[in-house]
Amino acid sequence: MWGYLSVFCVLTTAVLSFELPACFKHLRGQVDDCYCKVEDVDNTHSVSFEPLSELVQRNYFRYYKVNLDKPCIFWKERGECTRSTCALKTCTQAEVPVGLADNNNKSSGPTCEEEQELSKINNVISDDRIAALQKLEKHEADNINFCVQEDEESEKAEFYDLLQNPERYTGYSGEPARRIWRSIYQENCFKPKKDSLFIDLTHKSINYMCKEKRVFFRAVSGLHSSISIHLAAKYPVQDFFGQKWGPNLAEFSRRFLPESTDGEGPHWLKNLYFVYLVEMRAITKALPLWKRWDFYTGSTEEDTKTKEDVVKIVESLLSCPDTFDEAQLFKGPAAGEILNDFLVHFRNISQIMDCVTCDKCRLWGKIQIRGLGTALKILFSGGKPENLALERGEVVTLFNAFNQLSHSLHYVKQFKDQMDYSEYAGPPEESDRKQDNIFSTFSRGEL
Numbered sequence: 001m002w003g004y005l006s007v008f009c010v011l012t013t014a015v016l017s018f019e020l021p022a023c024f025k026h027l028r029g030q031v032d033d034c035y036c037k038v039e040d041v042d043n044t045h046s047v048s049f050e051p052l053s054e055l056v057q058r059n060y061f062r063y064y065k066v067n068l069d070k071p072c073i074f075w076k077e078r079g080e081c082t083r084s085t086c087a088l089k090t091c092t093q094a095e096v097p098v099g100l101a102d103n104n105n106k107s108s109g110p111t112c113e114e115e116q117e118l119s120k121i122n123n124v125i126s127d128d129r130i131a132a133l134q135k136l137e138k139h140e141a142d143n144i145n146f147c148v149q150e151d152e153e154s155e156k157a158e159f160y161d162l163l164q165n166p167e168r169y170t171g172y173s174g175e176p177a178r179r180i181w182r183s184i185y186q187e188n189c190f191k192p193k194k195d196s197l198f199i200d201l202t203h204k205s206i207n208y209m210c211k212e213k214r215v216f217f218r219a220v221s222g223l224h225s226s227i228s229i230h231l232a233a234k235y236p237v238q239d240f241f242g243q244k245w246g247p248n249l250a251e252f253s254r255r256f257l258p259e260s261t262d263g264e265g266p267h268w269l270k271n272l273y274f275v276y277l278v279e280m281r282a283i284t285k286a287l288p289l290w291k292r293w294d295f296y297t298g299s300t301e302e303d304t305k306t307k308e309d310v311v312k313i314v315e316s317l318l319s320c321p322d323t324f325d326e327a328q329l330f331k332g333p334a335a336g337e338i339l340n341d342f343l344v345h346f347r348n349i350s351q352i353m354d355c356v357t358c359d360k361c362r363l364w365g366k367i368q369i370r371g372l373g374t375a376l377k378i379l380f381s382g383g384k385p386e387n388l389a390l391e392r393g394e395v396v397t398l399f400n401a402f403n404q405l406s407h408s409l410h411y412v413k414q415f416k417d418q419m420d421y422s423e424y425a426g427p428p429e430e431s432d433r434k435q436d437n438i439f440s441t442f443s444r445g446e447l
Helices: 002-012 020-024 037-054 096-103 128-134 175-187 212-231 247-255 265-285 300-317 335-354 359-380 392-422
Strands: 062-068 158-161 236-239 242-247
Touching: 002 096, 020 242, 020 265, 037 265, 037 300, 037 392, 062 096, 128 212, 158 392, 175 335, 212 236, 212 247, 212 359, 212 392, 236 300, 247 265, 247 392, 265 335, 265 359, 265 392, 335 359, 359 392
Parallel strands: none
Antiparallel strands: 062 158, 236 242
16 A cells, blocks of 8 residues: 555656656557557457456466576576566476376367458468568478477476466566667667668667568567566555555656657557557468367367357457558568568577576566567468467467557556546656667666
8 A cells, every 4th residue: 555655646746747648649540550540459459358368367378388498599697586576486297287288289280171261451472472481491481480499398398377477577677687678679670771870769760661670670669568568567566465566657657758768658659559460460360270279278168168269359359450461561572581681580589588587577578579479470471371380389479478468558548547547747767768879779677
């Protein structure tokens, strides 16, 4: 209680210095590089939010097997976080459903030949795309892996109950966290050029890049925003009965208000809508695959209900069909080179997750990057989505990653309502993402 009161008092006694809607002024109209409006996303999200939240609590999506002991290949000393908030609880053998323990990597291929209408977007693969796919070395054009594949059969791989290990604020910060985001943004995001010189990544400068490179940045930025929103929404708050987890408006403001982010915060929030639409498009495009997928855990009743719920949720998402048109990307004579660069950069980011020193942050970082990578695999592989060769881990991470984005949209609305209610308009502390040198705008310094 006292934690909430102290934050409330700070917020409500601050000096009025900026317009209240500033943080959310760009959360309306068309989502950049997409065909859907923010308002349409909000309407679709309002229908799918609760069913999706319930879906990922089912055994198929709840238990995830991963090796968190893989070495960091980018720098020698990874270090370890000793905070109790960084720790994870692994599953005992008895806790894991027998069907998952015995068949974790079971892949469900097509069981019949059915023609399905995927969406209103034109799904025809261009000649340039096909040519680009044929030039990729060491990758099957029909199953492009954007992430370095997880070794789930490793002796070090363990099952984690995601409901018992939720993503929330851990206090993991400082140079270890900043180094992660610097490596992602400075070394693996494409950089805009003006007059042959590299310039900082901002919502304006990315327009100097081609659409493919803008998509890469918006997806990473939107995912980063989602992670930050979760940390602000599940913040440690001390009250009379002890520590609890609740929303921290001051922390949200520090990370997203224009005054603390060189005016970029509202655009970072809009990028959340972008990556949500990208993953929504992938999930709806793969509807024929979900209709044939077993969602096997060993319980016939459970598995049948899970499949029914997945199909029902995905069909509800089709109410916002014109979301993201992947057919518009990787066209033209440079398509092969750009696609290969896109793939290499994203795979690097998937490996950077092995360098995160906070166990809980590493788990959820790997889940959300792999989930986004699975979405890209569905969108840009050359074959029909129903013929994709997906592993169970890819399906689990895709739906959990999409659920995290869904919750972030929900939290954004809550923070907006809280701002309106508290009439907070005081200048927040500067964000760690505030620009202090070229390409450092996005080094928040916290996970």
